[in-house]
Amino acid sequence: MPAAALPSRLVKGQLPTKLCRSCGRPFEYRHKWRNCWAEVQYCSERCRRQRPPGSAATPAAT
Numbered sequence: 001m002p003a004a005a006l007p008s009r010l011v012k013g014q015l016p017t018k019l020c021r022s023c024g025r026p027f028e029y030r031h032k033w034r035n036c037w038a039e040v041q042y043c044s045e046r047c048r049r050q051r052p053p054g055s056a057a058t059p060a061a062t
């Protein structure tokens with residue numbers, strides 16, 4: 001069973017939300033995620049590229 005099933009009708013103001021894994025802020029379902037909403041973990045491309053806090057095992061910067 002899908003972890004995050006979408007309602008049959010998406011009403012503005014009643015969209016499903018998630019918490020961004022990077023910045024921790026809630027964000028709403030967007031049309032572009034209709035095929036992958038269950039896998040979306042970040043509010044934006046920018047956040048997706050950032051490492052989540054705690055796993056910053058960055059090698060020495062050159």
Ligand SMILES: [Zn+2]
Pocket residue numbers: 020021022023024025042043044047
């Ligand atoms: Zn974010």
